[in-house]
Amino acid sequence: MTSISMSNQTQMQAASGSTSTQQEQLAPAQTEFNLQEAALAYHRAQHSDDIGGKIEIHVTKPVASQDDLALAYSPGVAVPCLEIERDPALAYQYTAKGNLVAVITNGTAVLGLGNIGALAGKPVMEGKAVLFKRFAGIDAFDIEIDETDPAKLIETIASLHPTFGGINLEDIKAPECFEIERALRSRLSIPVFHDDQHGTAIVVAAGLINALQLQGKTLQNVKLVCNGAGAAAIACLELLVSLGLDKRNVVVCDSKGVIYTGRGAKGDDGEKALWARDTAARTVGDALVGADVFLGLSGPGAVNQDMVRSMAAKPVVFALANPEPEIRPELVVAAVPEAITATGRSDYPNQVNNALCFPYLFRAALDMGAAQINEEMKKAAVLALADLARADEAFGKNKLLPTLLDKRLLESVSLRVAQAAVESGIARRAFDAKAYSARLAQLARKLNAA
Numbered sequence: 001m002t003s004i005s006m007s008n009q010t011q012m013q014a015a016s017g018s019t020s021t022q023q024e025q026l027a028p029a030q031t032e033f034n035l036q037e038a039a040l041a042y043h044r045a046q047h048s049d050d051i052g053g054k055i056e057i058h059v060t061k062p063v064a065s066q067d068d069l070a071l072a073y074s075p076g077v078a079v080p081c082l083e084i085e086r087d088p089a090l091a092y093q094y095t096a097k098g099n100l101v102a103v104i105t106n107g108t109a110v111l112g113l114g115n116i117g118a119l120a121g122k123p124v125m126e127g128k129a130v131l132f133k134r135f136a137g138i139d140a141f142d143i144e145i146d147e148t149d150p151a152k153l154i155e156t157i158a159s160l161h162p163t164f165g166g167i168n169l170e171d172i173k174a175p176e177c178f179e180i181e182r183a184l185r186s187r188l189s190i191p192v193f194h195d196d197q198h199g200t201a202i203v204v205a206a207g208l209i210n211a212l213q214l215q216g217k218t219l220q221n222v223k224l225v226c227n228g229a230g231a232a233a234i235a236c237l238e239l240l241v242s243l244g245l246d247k248r249n250v251v252v253c254d255s256k257g258v259i260y261t262g263r264g265a266k267g268d269d270g271e272k273a274l275w276a277r278d279t280a281a282r283t284v285g286d287a288l289v290g291a292d293v294f295l296g297l298s299g300p301g302a303v304n305q306d307m308v309r310s311m312a313a314k315p316v317v318f319a320l321a322n323p324e325p326e327i328r329p330e331l332v333v334a335a336v337p338e339a340i341t342a343t344g345r346s347d348y349p350n351q352v353n354n355a356l357c358f359p360y361l362f363r364a365a366l367d368m369g370a371a372q373i374n375e376e377m378k379k380a381a382v383l384a385l386a387d388l389a390r391a392d393e394a395f396g397k398n399k400l401l402p403t404l405l406d407k408r409l410l411e412s413v414s415l416r417v418a419q420a421a422v423e424s425g426i427a428r429r430a431f432d433a434k435a436y437s438a439r440l441a442q443l444a445r446k447l448n449a450a
Contacts, residue, residue: 043123054126055133055142060096092165092369101140101166101362103128104157106147109173109196109231112322118144121171128170128195128358134450136359136410137443138366140168150176154183161188165366168358169194174231175270191365191373197235199354200297202361202378204236204318205243206385207352207400208293211340213390214397215314217292219244223312225287227326228297229254229272236295237275242375243382251277251287255298258282285310292316300324305335313338320344320352340397349398356401357381360410364417367436369428380420384413407448411440 045052062068070076080094092098107121125142132138143160147153157167157180167190169181177194184192193199212218219240226233229252241247252259252275259268261278268276281287284302288294289310296302296319303326308317317332319325322344329341329348342350361381365373388402388409389395402409415437421427 053123054130091162096139097163098165098366098369099137099139100164101132101138101168101366102143102157102160102164103132103140103168103170104143104145104160105169105171106145106153107171108148108176110171115173118146125170128168131355132168132359132362134447135355135404136363136414137447138359138362148176150179154180154187157184158187161190164190166191166193166362168362169196171196172231174234175267177231178234178271185372189371191362191370193358193361193373194231194235195354195358197231198239198373198378199358199361200232200320200352201235201239202357202381203352203354203385203401204295204320205239205382206356206389207342207350208240208295208316208318209243209382209386210389210395210400211316211318211342211397212293214340214400215292215316215338217314217316220246222292223249223251223290224293224295225251225253225284225291226295226297227253227284227302228295228321229259229275230297232320233295233297234271234275236297239375239378239382243379250275251279251281251291253284253287253298257284258287294318294326296320296326298326300326302326305331308332308335308339311336315339316341318342318352340400342400350400352401353404355404356385356409357413360413361417363410363440364414364421367414367429368418368421368426368431370421370426371428372426374421374424374426376420376424377417377426380416381413384416388412407444410444410447411437414440 043052043054061072063072084091084094103125105118105121105125107118108115110116110121110124122142122144125144129140129142132140145153145156147156161167167184169177169192172180172194177197181192181194209219212222224245226237237250237252252272254272256265258279258281259272259276261276263276285307288307290312292312292315294303294311294315294317299321303319308315308327315336317327317339319327319341320343325343325345329343332339332341342352344352361373361377365377385401388406389400392399392402415433418431418436419433422431
């Protein structure tokens with residue numbers, strides 16, 4: 001159950017005109033309390049044939065006769081083995097490799113729970129496997145590795161790569177996650193994607209582009225303050241810069257305050273060093289004065305209403321800390337009614353959720369035989385999501401992004417990503433846009449009918 005700090009509670013009371021309004025604002029906490037029991041019931045075995053958890057394996061070929069068995073295993077199975085030995089690329093034709101993704105964690109940064117260990121992270125990894133299958137028809141194995149040494153983890157994951165067509169890294173803490181992803185991307189010829197970094201960045205960028213459009217602003221001319229300097233924050237900033245954000249207009253803060261030139265704090269020589277600014281600002285509040293955008297990937301209560309009031313006219317506040325944001329949306333709007341907000345929560349409008357992109361990115365990457373998910377593919381996903389939201393009649397300050405159950409996502413996002421893979425030269429398979437669009441439409445009908 002999420003608790004609300006006294007500072008947040010006081011802010012809510014100040015923004016509230018009545019006790020009933022305050023109770024409505026506190027409703028999400030009650031929802032989470034009920035969610036606890038429902039979630040445990042959902043995950044445990046429901047009947048005698050249910051072993052618990054959320055996934056299982058299905059056989060895809062007939063095994064009804066002795067001849068079937070002779071083909072599925074010995075002696076028939078030796079034939080494709082020898083073919084793959086002759087030409088390793090045939091593994092994509094004779095095995096499930098081309099539709100199989102590994103969802104891998106060591107449990108060091110699980111959701112908002114922190115370093116809870118590999119085993120405790122297993123329900124989350126199973127959940128990712130469910131999303132891969134439900135939204136993109138991709139089979140995924142969850143793999144929890146009890147190893148915190150980056151070098152050993154890299155070797156373990158690399159040794160597993162023959163099994164899979166792609167690797168989705170998940171819930172690995174910073175700064176080790178940067179090293180691990182870079183090493184694996186350089187060594188392996190299959191896509192390696194750290195979803196906490198790049199999935200978050202893609203959805204943030206899509207939502208922010210649309211929010212700025214509604215506010216009459218663009219990435220090229222805004223001042224952005226980011227509170228948080230971990231994996232997700234750095235990835236968001238890098239992608240936003242590649243989309244047009246002026247790095248000179250970015251101020252980054254961590255738990256010690258503004259990352260400024262010459263600060264000399266522990267860890268400033270790593271990824272953070274690239275975001276140090278020559279500025280007199282020392283706190284989040286200092287940095288937010290006159291800012292157009294607040295991007296929060298930190299912790300609860302980091303921002304108050306006075307800070308929001310100090311921002312530029314028509315501000316955008318993406319308070320993405322989970323489960324409790326840096327500032328609640330109702331407090332932002334009470335302080336500045338024309339503000340646009342987003343959170344990582346499902347009980348507020350504009351939820352930033354990685355599931356809007358990672359299934360469709362991997363669908364296209366696998367189908368195109370891409371060796372990696374490159375910058376062009378990520379940017380294509382951003383623009384596809386932004387365009388989908390704008391095509392919706394409900395598009396507006398409370399509908400910046402598609403919903404998770406939007407039936408257009410597979411066809412729209414995967415097609416755009418596949419085209420980007422081809423145009424950037426990363427695809428290793430022939431591509432016909434019309435035929436691929438029809439294939440995605442057929443898959444979408446199958447998944448939506450399930």
